[in-house]
Structure formats: C-alpha cells, structure tokens
Amino acid sequence: MAARFRVRYAETDKMGIAHHSNYVIWMELGRVEWLKEQGLDYRQLESEGVALAVAAIDLQYRASAFFDDELEVKTILSELKSRRLRFDYQIARVSDQTLLALGSSIHIPTNEQNQAVRFPAHWLDELATKVTRG
Amino acid sequence: MAARFRVRYAETDKMGIAHHSNYVIWMELGRVEWLKEQGLDYRQLESEGVALAVAAIDLQYRASAFFDDELEVKTILSELKSRRLRFDYQIARVSDQTLLALGSSIHIPTNEQNQAVRFPAHWLDELATKVTRG
Amino acid sequence: MAARFRVRYAETDKMGIAHHSNYVIWMELGRVEWLKEQGLDYRQLESEGVALAVAAIDLQYRASAFFDDELEVKTILSELKSRRLRFDYQIARVSDQTLLALGSSIHIPTNEQNQAVRFPAHWLDELATKVTRG
Amino acid sequence: MAARFRVRYAETDKMGIAHHSNYVIWMELGRVEWLKEQGLDYRQLESEGVALAVAAIDLQYRASAFFDDELEVKTILSELKSRRLRFDYQIARVSDQTLLALGSSIHIPTNEQNQAVRFPAHWLDELATKVTRG
Numbered sequence: 001m002a003a004r005f006r007v008r009y010a011e012t013d014k015m016g017i018a019h020h021s022n023y024v025i026w027m028e029l030g031r032v033e034w035l036k037e038q039g040l041d042y043r044q045l046e047s048e049g050v051a052l053a054v055a056a057i058d059l060q061y062r063a064s065a066f067f068d069d070e071l072e073v074k075t076i077l078s079e080l081k082s083r084r085l086r087f088d089y090q091i092a093r094v095s096d097q098t099l100l101a102l103g104s105s106i107h108i109p110t111n112e113q114n115q116a117v118r119f120p121a122h123w124l125d126e127l128a129t130k131v132t133r134g
Numbered sequence: 135m136a137a138r139f140r141v142r143y144a145e146t147d148k149m150g151i152a153h154h155s156n157y158v159i160w161m162e163l164g165r166v167e168w169l170k171e172q173g174l175d176y177r178q179l180e181s182e183g184v185a186l187a188v189a190a191i192d193l194q195y196r197a198s199a200f201f202d203d204e205l206e207v208k209t210i211l212s213e214l215k216s217r218r219l220r221f222d223y224q225i226a227r228v229s230d231q232t233l234l235a236l237g238s239s240i241h242i243p244t245n246e247q248n249q250a251v252r253f254p255a256h257w258l259d260e261l262a263t264k265v266t267r268g
Numbered sequence: 269m270a271a272r273f274r275v276r277y278a279e280t281d282k283m284g285i286a287h288h289s290n291y292v293i294w295m296e297l298g299r300v301e302w303l304k305e306q307g308l309d310y311r312q313l314e315s316e317g318v319a320l321a322v323a324a325i326d327l328q329y330r331a332s333a334f335f336d337d338e339l340e341v342k343t344i345l346s347e348l349k350s351r352r353l354r355f356d357y358q359i360a361r362v363s364d365q366t367l368l369a370l371g372s373s374i375h376i377p378t379n380e381q382n383q384a385v386r387f388p389a390h391w392l393d394e395l396a397t398k399v400t401r402g
Numbered sequence: 403m404a405a406r407f408r409v410r411y412a413e414t415d416k417m418g419i420a421h422h423s424n425y426v427i428w429m430e431l432g433r434v435e436w437l438k439e440q441g442l443d444y445r446q447l448e449s450e451g452v453a454l455a456v457a458a459i460d461l462q463y464r465a466s467a468f469f470d471d472e473l474e475v476k477t478i479l480s481e482l483k484s485r486r487l488r489f490d491y492q493i494a495r496v497s498d499q500t501l502l503a504l505g506s507s508i509h510i511p512t513n514e515q516n517q518a519v520r521f522p523a524h525w526l527d528e529l530a531t532k533v534t535r536g
Contacts, residue, residue, distance in 0.1 A: 005273070009300065009310075010293045010421045014180075014414035014469055017248070020188040021158040021412050025278045028155075032277065032336065042277075043336055046148075054154040058192035064248060067416055068300065068311055114151070114198060139407070143434065143444075144287045144427045148280035148335055155278050159412045166411065166470065176411075177470055201282055202434065202445055282448075285516070288456040289426040296423075314416075322422040326460035332516060382419070382466060 003033035003073045004094065007065050017064040024057060027089045027103050030073030034087070038130055040123065050120060052085065052107040059103040063093075070094040076132040082118040084108060085127075137167035137207045138228065141199050151198035158191060161223045161237050164207030168221070172264055174257065184254060186219065186241040193237040197227075204228040210266040216252040218242060219261075271301035271341045272362065275333050285332035292325060295357045295371050298341030302355070306398055308391065318388060320353065320375040327371040331361075338362040344400040350386040352376060353395075405435035405475045406496065409467050419466040426459060429491045429505050432475030436489070440532055442525065452522060454487065454509040461505040465495075472496040478534040484520040486510060487529075 005026075013019040032042050045052070065071060072094050079086035089103040109119040137160075147153040166176050179186070199205060206228050213220035223237040243253040273294075281287040300310050313320070333339060340362050347354035357371040377387040405428075415421040434444050447454070467473060474496050481488035491505040511521040 008293060009296055009415060010423050012416040013411060014416070014418045015185055015187075015248075016416045019412045020191065021155055021162075024155040024158055025276060028277055041336075051149055053149075054195055056192070056194045057154065058190070060190045061188055068309075114149075142427060143281060143430055144289050146282040147277060148282070148284045150282045153278045159410060162411055175470075202443075283453055283455075283516075288459065289423055289430075292423040292426055319417055321417075322463055324460070324462045325422065326458070328458045329456055382417075 002075070003029040005029065005071060007067050007069045007071060009067055012067050017066060018069075020059070020061060023059050023061070023091060023101050023103065026071065026073055026091055027057070027059075027075075027087070027105055030075035030089050030091075031087050031105070033073070034075040034077070038127065040126060045123065048120060049112050050117065050123075051110050051112075053110040053114070053116075054105055055084075055108045056106040057103065059101055061101050063098050063100050065091075065093065065100050071100070077127060077130050078104070078132060079106075080124070080127050080131045082109075082124060083116060085119070136209070137163040139163065139205060141201055141203045141205060143201055146201050151200060152203075154193070154195060157193050157195070157225060157235050157237060160205065160207055160225055161191070161193075161209075161221070161239055164209035164223050164225075165221050165239070167207070168209040168211070172261070174260060179257065182254060183246050184251065184257075185244050185246075187244040187248070187250075188239055189218075189242045190240040191237065193235055195235050197232050197234050199225075199227065199234050205234070211261060211264050212238070212266060213240075214258070214261050214265045216243075216258060217250060219253070270343070271297040273297065273339060275335050275337045275339060277335055280335050285334060286337075288327070288329060291327050291329070291359060291369050291371065294339065294341055294359055295325070295327075295343075295355070295373055298343035298357050298359075299355050299373070301341070302343035302345070306395065308394060313391065316388060317380050318385065318391075319378050319380075321378040321382070321384075322373055323352075323376045324374040325371065327369055329369050331366050331368050333359075333361065333368050339368070345395060345398050346372070346400060347374075348392070348395050348399045350377075350392060351384060353387070404477070405431040407431065407473060409469050409471045409473060411469055414469050419468060420471075422461070422463060425461050425463070425493060425503050425505065428473065428475055428493055429459070429461075429477075429489070429507055432477035432491050432493075433489050433507070435475070436477035436479070440528070442528060447525065450522060451514050452519065452525075453512050453514075455512040455516070455518075456507055457486075457510045458508040459505065461503055463503050465500050465502050467493075467495065467502050473502070479529060479532050480506070480534060481508075482526070482529050482533045484511075484526060485518060487521070 074090040085107045091101040208224040225235040342358040353375045359369040476492040493503040
C-alpha cells in the first residue's frame with residue numbers, strides 16, 4: 001500500500017544524509033506505486049499519449065534520512081480535475097516510523113506535443129472514487 | 135551575477151525534457167553561486183561547522199528545459215533571521231529568456247550534530263545588507 | 269539472493285531508456301545487498317572507520333532497460349586481497365531474464381583520511397569463503 | 403577546448419567526496435563539448451535520427467574530487483569506424499592539475515528503433531580528421 005525502498009549510497013551527500021533533491025524522486029516512486037495499486041499503470045497512460053506534467057511541487061523536511069534506511073512513501077490523490085491532479089505524500093522511515101517529510105505535487109495532463117489536455121474520461125472515472133481529501 | 139550551466143543529457147527523461155527533480159539541484163547551484171558573489175564561500179561556512187539544512191522547498195514549473203539548453207538561475211536572499219534563511223529563485227533559458235520555473239527554499243543553520251543553531255553573527259552581519267524583499 | 273528494484277522515471281533519458289550512468293549506481297546496490305546477504309553490513313564497516321573506495325569500474329551494455337522494468341543485480345566477489353577487492357555483476361530484466369549489462373568494480377579499503385589501509389582481518393576472514401572465481 | 407564545471411553539492415556522498423557514478427556523467431559532458439568544438443552538435447545528430455548508444459565504459463579513479471572543485475574533462479576521439487566510436491577521457495582538477503580519473507567509452511550508432519546502423523557518411527568524413535590515436 002506504499003512504495004518502499006532503501007536510501008542509496010549515491011543519494012547521500014557530504015552532510016552524511018540523503019540529499020534533499022532525492023525526495024522529489026521518492027515522491028515520484030510513491031505516485032507511480034499508488035497508480036499501480038489502483039490498477040492504473042503509468043506506462044499504460046503514456047501509451048495512450050498522455051503524460052502527467054509536473055506543474056508544482058513542495059516539500060517540508062522534518063528529519064534526515066541516512067544511508068540504507070528503509071523508507072516508505074504514503075501517497076494520496078487529494079484533488080482530481082480533468083485538467084489538474086494533486087497528490088500528497090508522507091515520507092517516513094520504516095524502522096521507527098519517523099516522519100521525514102511532507103510533500104505535494106500538482107500535475108497537468110499533457111499530450112505528446114507537451115500541450116495541456118483533458119485527462120482521459122475513463123481514467124477520470126477510474127480515479128474519481130480514489131480521491132482522499134486532506 | 136547568476137549561475138549558468140547547460141542541461142545535461144543525463145538530466146533528461148523519457149518525455150524528452152529535463153526531469154523536474156533537477157530544478158532542486160539547480161536552485162542549489164544558484165544559492166552556492168549567490169553566496170560566492172557576496173564573497174561568502176559555502177565551503178568556508180561548512181569549515182566553521184555550520185551547514186544550511188534545507189527545511190522546505192517549493193517549485194512552480196512554467197516551461198520545459200531541453201538537452202543542452204543554457205540555463206540561468208537568478209537567486210535572491212529574501213529573508214534572513216538568525217535561525218532561518220529564505221532564498222527565491224528564477225530559472226530561465228538564456229537564449230530566449232523564457233522563464234522555466236520559480237522556486238524558493240528555506241534553510242535552518244545547523245551544527246555538525248545536525249542540531250539547529252544560530253547563524254554565526256559575522257555571517258549575519260555580512261548578509262544583512264544583501265536581503266532583497268520580494 | 270540479489271538486489272531487485274524498478275527503473276525509476278527519473279533514471280530514463282530522452283532516448284526513452286535508462287541512462288547508462290545509472291548502472292554504476294545499480295552495481296552499488298548489488299554490492300551493498302551482497303554484503304548484507306553475507307551478514308556483513310556496509311554501515312558496520314564504515315563505523316569501524318573503513319570504506320571501500322572505488323578504484324575502477326567497467327561496464328558492457330547489452331540491452332536497454334525501460335521505465336518500470338524490474339531489474340536484478342547478481343553480484344559475486346571475484347577477488348579478495350587485504351588491499352584490493354573485486355566484484356563482478358550481471359544486471360538483468362526479471363520478466364524475460366534478458367541480460368542488460370555485465371560490470372565489475374575494484375575497491376581499495378581506505379581509512380577516514382582517505383588513505384589506503386589493509387582490510388580488517390576479521391572481515392577478510394569472513395569474506396574469504398565467499399570468493400567466487402569467474 | 404575542454405568541458406569545465408564545478409562539483410555540485412548533490413554530487414557528493416557521505417565519504418565527503420564526489421560519488422564515483424558522477425564521472426560517467428562528466429565523461430558525457432566532455433563528449434558533448436568535444437563534438438561541439440568540432441562544429442558537430444549532438445542535438446543535430448539526434449535530429450538526423452542517429453544516437454550514439456553507449457556500448458561500454460570504463461573508469462580508473464586516481465584521486466578524489468570535492469565539493470565546488472572546478473574540474474576539466476579532456477576528451478579525444480580515439481577510434482572511428484562506421485559502426486563503432488571510442489572516446490578517451492582525462493578528468494582533472496583545474497586548480498592543481500591533479501589527474502582524478504582516466505576513462506573511455508565505446509559507442510554504437512543507432513536509429514530511433516534502437517537498432518545499430520552505420521554512422522552517417524558526412525559525419526564520418528567530418529570526424530575522420532579528428533581521430534587521435536592514444
């Protein structure tokens with residue numbers, strides 16, 4: 001029910017902690033996994049010519065992650081419109097359930113020419129029941 | 135007066151554009167360069183046992199960056215307190231001055247034990263005249 | 269008995285495949301996992317003041333990896349001396365067992381001052397029975 | 403006559419040095435810059451439907467790179483065939499000319515279906531005079 005992975009050595013920085021830019025990639029892991037859990041494959045979406053361009057992100061960092069820590073990203077779909085989706089994320093360390101970061105991302109459905117489009121109706125229908133308001 | 139660099143091939147993704155996570159790294163390039171332009175070296179700060187832990191970031195994406203585009207990050211220090219600094223960023227493509235993204239980051243001075251500390255007074259003094267309110 | 273993970277979206281490039289630099293990071297995942305399977309924790313090694321500096325790597329790429337492909341890194345310790353270790357890697361796609369790449373890495377035990385040292389005797393003893401000659 | 407850039411904070415790891423995987427990306431910076439210096443734009447090559455798939459890489463690491471070090475990648479084209487190119491690289495720190503790493507990469511021209519093709523004749527002709535045998 002959540003993406004799980006370990007902090008890679010290459011993700012650490014000279015402060016000895018995971019560099020803050022990795023959390024953006026980890027939110028993406030959470031998002032891809034969430035879609036998969038709903039039976040929706042991001043590759044399938046892209047094969048229909050639709051991508052979810054990232055329009056905005058934010059992250060609040062609460063605690064550091066260290067090399068080889070097992071982390072978990074809990075993802076919810078917090079907003080769903082035909083031209084805008086929003087996901088919220090909680091990133092935590094599995095061993096002690098420390099909350100490491102809270103984040104969100106806003107997405108615009110786009111076509112292969114990188115133009116904003118309406119999210120395909122059958123995807124909207126499938127996701128409509130999955131929205132969790134914060 | 136700004137960090138300049140080109141989009142790396144490795145920074146692109148299968149959408150054919152620079153992956154959105156790179157902007158977080160590019161903001162860091164802007165921040166490091168800004169400090170250097172003020173005569174303040176981030177390595178010097180770290181050698182005094184102080185780091186600027188990242189407490190929060192946000193980014194709004196306006197347009198895509200492509201492989202080998204020359205980009206420019208304009209950075210301002212928009213808030214300066216002894217326990218909190220905020221930087222704002224504009225990331226643009228040099229060739230046509232397209233604004234690609236707006237971002238900000240909030241930082242907490244920390245010691246080598248990763249504990250919040252007051253920003254050293256001589257750094258505060260030096261930076262106090264550099265604050266640009268938005 | 270092997271590191272398993274999925275290709276991240278951020279790891280793809282504009283050719284639509286996983287960028288070749290990621291394989292170096294994936295070899296590291298294989299190495300860390302291999303040590304763990306032997307009951308040897310890389311964090312434990314580092315806490316004894318010893319790191320395994322990378323002295324050389326090579327990689328031969330055989331086939332491409334795509335977004336969300338599940339990959340597997342099989343790692344063997346192919347050489348063990350007090351001042352030099354060598355690991356060999358096979359990276360394959362799990363679904364069809366396609367071999368994607370063959371690689372190797374050579375490591376020099378170093379201390380915290382980044383100087384070459386002898387690998388601690390108790391680690392050597394533990395690893396001596398694990399060497400697989402190619 | 404060479405790619406120059408500074409080591410990014412995000413490129414460092416918990417050993418306090420630039421992570422070894424970055425050198426693969428830096429070789430790519432050297433290769434792209436080298437082509438540009440010959441008047442050959444890698445984007446132009448790709449727009450003709452040809453990519454230079456990476457078939458193999460190797461790297462020997464001699465010394466560490468640190469945050470904010472200015473580095474230089476010297477690149478030569480050491481082998482040129484219609485179906486195979488080889489580049490060799492020297493990566494050095496600019497300030498003291500310390501050699502940090504030696505590397506090479508082997509490339510196969512491919513089309514958009516990721517199939518091996520002959521390198522376009524006009525590119526071969528242009529590059530034929532640029533080969534530096536080691």
